[in-house]
Amino acid sequence: MPELNLTDIGIRFGGLRAVDGLSFALEPGEILGLIGPNGAGKTTVFNLITGVYRPHGGAITYDGRALHRLLPHQIVAAGVVRTFQNIRLFKAMTVLENVLAGRHCRTRVGVVGALLRTAAQRREERESAERAGEVLSFLGLYHKRDEIAGNLPYGLQRRLEIARALATEPRTLLLDEPAAGMNPQESRELMDLIRSILDRGINVLLVEHDMKVVMGLCHRVVVLESGRKIAEGEPAEIQRHPEVIRAYLGTGGRGARTQVAGP
Amino acid sequence: MATDLIRLGVVLAWGFVLLVPMLGARLGFDTFAFEWTRIWKVMGVLAVGGLLVVAQRAVSARRPDRAHAQHRSRVHVPAAWGWAALGVVAVVFPWFADNYARDVAINVLVYVTLGLGLNVVVGLAGLLDLGYIAFYAVGAYTYALLNTHFQIPFWLALPIGCVVSAGAGAVIGYPTLKMRGDYLAIVTLGFGEIIRLVLNNWDAVTEGPNGILGIKAPGIYYPVFGEGAVTFVHFYLKSLLWLYFVALAIAVVTVVGVHRLDRSRVGRAWISIREDETAAELTGIPTLKVKLLAYMLGAVFAGLAGAFFAAKVRYVNPSSFVFIESALVLCIVVLGGMGSIPGIILGAAAIIVLPEVFRGLELYRMLAFGGAMTVMMVFRPEGLIPAGRRKRELRGEAAAEGDAGA
Known part of the structure; x- marks a missing residue:
């Protein structure tokens, strides 16, 4: 299983820095969660990796190849494929x-x-x-x-x-909110499915709002807020991380209160 | 059924509004009269016809959903028989028909080929092409020029015409690849006109509006056995009877070709682009390349038809390739059922034969034709014989609604 590396990725839409200086790696044999409040840039990251957008700076490499120079269908041929938030x-x-x-x-x-x-x-x-x-x-x-x-x-x-x-x-699968709209039973089945996909030698990058799924499944989690990475680590660490709690729940001060989308 | 009756009412009211001034008004020098009887006669015919359609639909809807489940086996077995019967009719028909009927039948076959070719672009790949007739023109002029200047016979010019048409398809298709929907339609419309205008004005090569005369019909060699030696005699297929069989051969090749494309890797890629181009690209389908292939393949079939047209009429000029021809072929595809091969065959027959049938109505011929088309689209938006995929999709949802209501 190859490694997917994002190094200092950025993209602007007009004046908005949708993703800014983002770096993380998806390691072989791992399920990596990508979480964050609404509008944090999770789906934009998917669009950058899969070639829908070209990053304005930084590099995305996969198995030694520069993904950010390829067309979307070439990226699929290279082994990275995604699903969509809205089917x-x-x-x-x-x-x-x-x-x-x-x-x-x-x-x-x-x-x-x-x-x-x-x-x-x-x-x-x-x-x-x-x-x-x-x-x-x-x-x-x-x-x-x-x-x-x-x-x-x-x-x-x-x-x-x-x-x-x-x-x-594929050798890497990107899942964009696969548990959206599922009941608890279906979510559990989905988690089993994702584990068996991993057993087939496919590593998984997962965007998901359902925290049970994220915490129960992911080996590591990357947290985004406003296009920046605010935390990275194992699920247990992330749940206690003060920045994450602030981003999700808002602890007042400097307008952070407007962000109330939570798990 | 109630909704059908309401829809019929709307159609009739619409027809009434349309017909009143056209059929009724009689303007003299300083008089104005109104002939109601004519209007009521026509409205009566329309109403009876409409009620028959509604009754037929009501009866077929009354059949329980079991009919839906049996649908597949019911369609699959007779399909082969249907094709066989159609083949027999197609081969036997010209021997019993007069030249007028043969000429109409040849036209139907040419438009079957054109309709199926456009179906690749519009029906499968979902790219609205309003300039399709340009490729028909390219095929026709390719054969006309090759034959008159280089004496290249029809059967050799046919593949060359296909290649040239495919090239034209690629050249015209390329700049439109990143466009979608309305913009694509407008640009293809423009390219279609450009090709016609080039043919009209490039006097040095195309003879401009005078057209190209003296094109040879398709020829064959047949063996004559005599005095121990076999000699081959050349024979031009000039009569409508023989031309009919050439047209039939081209149409059959097209039917088989489009059928095979439909059920192939490339065909699935075309349909996936029609369904969701972005998702197709992100599923690993090189959408730009595959769309270009659709244009090229569509143009190949138009090129076949065009070369045949030039060989049949033995004269080409630009006025055969006007926009209305593109529109007519598009009508065949939509009326017959996008993506459906039997539908398009029936659609071509309807579009070519109906105006002939309505000849008795003289001035109102095109009105009756237009009315028939409109009614058709209101009552069967999926086409005369919808493609299997499409039908199951549309009817499946309707059936689900019906279940919920029952």
């Missing part, structure tokens, strides 16, 4: 087709092969379907493979997003 499936496609779309970057055959239906094309399609089937089984979605993705219940749509991401054969 973004290909709604009119079937469950299986969604996962097959994730196989795109690991397959080769192009237009000519498809038009002539060459032996290579048929072999690749068969292998892809097999791999997609494995991923669907892993997420318990195999029996739903021919359903239209948009017709799945919410919880399964979240799972399908993870399935589509895993179909790209």
Whole structure:
């Protein structure tokens, strides 16, 4: 498992420094939590890592490669893939087709092969379907493979997003609030799922508001506030960290009271 | 059913407002008369037709949801039979038809090819292209020029025409790759017009508005056995009967090609871009490259159709490639059902044949045609034969609503 390194990353939107001088590393074999109040820049960090935005300063390296110079689909090919805070499936496609779309970057055959239906094309399609089937089984979605993705219940749509991401054969998975809208039972299942993803040799960067999930799952946690890192450490340390308590609960003084989004 | 009746009422009221001045008003030099009887006749026909549609829908909706569950097996088995029947009809038809019917049928086949080609761009990749006919023009002029200047025969010019069209698709597609929605539509509209204007004004090569004359029809060699030796005789497929079969071959190649593309890695990439371009890129699909491929493949099929058109008419000029042609092909795709191959075949047949059927109505021909299109879109927004994916999506939600209400 490679290491994902962010060094002194910054991005501005107009006058707003959405992310400012941020450095952290996602180590091999770890689940790293990224938390912070609303608007702290967590999703912006995801967008920077996955190439949606280009950082105005700093570097993002992965396995020795400079990710910040690659296009989003090249970053997926390099092994870093994400899910979305608001589910973004290909709604009119079937469950299986969604996962097959994730196989795109690991397959080769192009237009000519498809038009002539060459032996290579048929072999690749068969292998892809097999791999997609494995991923669907892993997420318990195999029996739903021919359903239209948009017709799945919410919880399964979240799972399908993870399935589509895993179909790209990532080595690093970024999950953007995967437990949003889940009941406690579903959250526990999700935690088991993320652990088994780690067991498959994929390290995980997790943005999550549900503190039970973050504290129960993450090896380390990075806390953001207003685009800056205010704390980093193991969950137990983070929970006692005075800066974190101030950021989440507000202890008065210098306008910090406006920040009341809490766990 | 109640909502259908309300919708029918709205359609009729709309038709009434539209028809009253057109059918009723009779202006003399200094008189103004109104002919109500004509209006009531037309409205009566519309109302009866509308009620039949509503009744048909009510009956099919009455069938319980079990019908929905059986849907797949019900569609899958007859699909093969349907294709077989269509194939038999397509092969047998021209032998019994007169030249007028053959000509209309050839037009249908050309528009089937164009519709399926545009379907790759609009239906699969979701890129609204209003200048599609430009690639048809490129195919036609490529064959016209190659044939008249270099005597290159049709069958050799066909692949060259495809390559040139694909090149045009890439050149025109490239600057539009980062655009979406309305902007893309406007730019493609502009490019379509640019191609036509170039053809119209580049006198040195295209002969301008005079067009290019003297294009040869497709030819074949057939063997003649006699006196121990086999000789090959060259034969031009000039008659509408033979041209029909050339058009049929091109349409069949297109149907098979688009079907295979639809169920391929690239086809899935196109659909994923239509569904959510950002998510597609972040799932590892190189969206710009894949969109460019959609333009190129769409242009290839238009190039095929264009080369055939030049070979059939044996004359090309720029007035065959005006905007309304692009709009017509887009209508075929939307009316038939985006992404649906049988839908587009039926859509092409409807769009080409209906104006012929309405010929008896003379001046009101296009009005009747437009009315039919509007009613169609109100009652079946997903198209005549919706794509499987799309239908299951739309109907699935409707069924869920129905369950909640019951």
